[in-house]
Amino acid sequence: MQQDVIIIGGSYAGMAAALQLLRARRRVTIIDEGIRRNRFASHSHGFLGQDGIDPSEIAATARAQLSKYPTLTWIDGRAEKASGKQDAFFVTTADGASFEGRRLLFATGVKDGLPQIEGLTERWGKSAFHCPYCHGYELNQGEIAVIAASPMSIHQAQLIPEWGKVTFFTNGAITLDAEGRADLVRRGVTIDETPVARLEGHADVVLTDGRRLPFAGLFVATRTTPSCDIAERFGCEIEETPMGLQIRATAAKETTIPGAYACGDVGRVPHSVSLAVGDGAWAGAQLHRSLVFG
Structure with missing residues (x-):
């Protein structure tokens, strides 16, 4: 029929x-x-x-x-x-x-489409997200990582300080101009240009220089x-x-x-x-x- x-x-x-x-x-x-x-x-x-x-x-x-x-x-x-x-x-x-x-x-x-970061797939939807309106509140205004993947990542880094203290990892995916950098700093965002090696634990970002930084959660613009x-x-x-x-x-x-x-x-x-x-x-x-x- x-x-x-x-x-x-x-x-x-x-x-x-x-x-x-x-x-x-x-x-x-x-x-x-x-x-x-x-x-x-x-x-x-x-x-x-x-x-x-x-x-x-x-x-x-x-x-x-x-x-x-x-x-x-x-x-x-x-x-x-x-x-x-x-x-x-x-x-x-x-x-x-x-x-x-x-x-x-x-x-x-x-x-x-997730960026090729070791450990990201396993944490997707659990401690790694794309939408702060869906998952930001539960991070309890803690430390939040934003890992750059596209130009939309800058928008994420500007917006997500509403939900916690943000560290923005450019990860070689974008280049900030002076205006963009100044805007993020004004919003209280910490900018880290060291490449991300992998993710471990709940939402720990391990950098290529050996630092391991723990976060309540992280966001990626897919x-x-x-x-x-x-x-x-x-x-x-x-x-x-x-x-x-x-x-x-x-x-x-x-x-x-x-x-x-x-x-x-x-x-x-x-x-x-x-x-x-x-x-x-x-x-x-x-x-x-x-x-x-x-």
């Missing part, structure tokens, strides 16, 4: 979009591989009503609530290919199943890319943002392919659970309007 909307990606944004459509009694199929971006974190913060909850619990509760709507079909699997056009889109999964829908929504999320290339292979235009690559979408969340939409981290910046949910809800409403008004 043709669905009204096929949603690729069943995390926070995809489920938020589905909820709007299901409450309009539309037929929705969600295809979800089950790999959330924040799966490394034990607690999610900054989402009203869910502050401090395990993100997997938030996702499980949302899925359970959606499952009560009879017009939902949930497919656990990986979407491999999208094709077709408005009112006749087709999505094929890794196991060869095919689904047809009038509209298509990419809510695939993004993946974080470069994000869509978690899979299904939208790009379909022909959706991809655009560059200060945080990385995302699917280009209008204010109504429609991509460069008519009838195909994008929301959540893959279709907006900046990123957080609450922003993804809001963006998904908006996309769901816009999809419904498209179905009603054409």
Whole structure:
């Protein structure tokens, strides 16, 4: 049976979009591989009503609530290919199943490109983060490291003194001009240009000169890319943002392919659970309007 909307990606944004459509009694199929971006974190913060909850619990509760709507079909699997056009889109999964829908929504999320620093991957989401609004408060105004990875790292170093005393490790990734250096010093940031050798312990930064500096936590500005290339292979235009690559979408969340939409981290910046949910809800409403008004 043709669905009204096929949603690729069943995390926070995809489920938020589905909820709007299901409450309009539309037929929705969600295809979800089950790999959330924040799966490394034990607690999610900054989402009203869910502050401090395990993100997997938030996702499980949302899925359970959606499952009560009879017009939902949930497919656990990986979407491999999208094709077709408005009112006749087709999505094929890794196991060869095919689904047809009038509209298509990419809510695939993004993946974080981490700099090659020994010990960073193991600490990601535990004591190393990208968003201070999500994780800064829990550091209790302690010593915080910001390790440069891109020009966005300067913005992090300027902002994060709100949450503690910051040491900014340029790590050969950026070069500060006189104005930028003066601004950081004015904000109370300690600048250390010695390269980082590795991370140890909870959030200890070991430098190439042998110093080992302990921190309550550390922040890195990752470069994000869509978690899979299904939208790009379909022909959706991809655009560059200060945080990385995302699917280009209008204010109504429609991509460069008519009838195909994008929301959540893959279709907006900046990123957080609450922003993804809001963006998904908006996309769901816009999809419904498209179905009603054409």
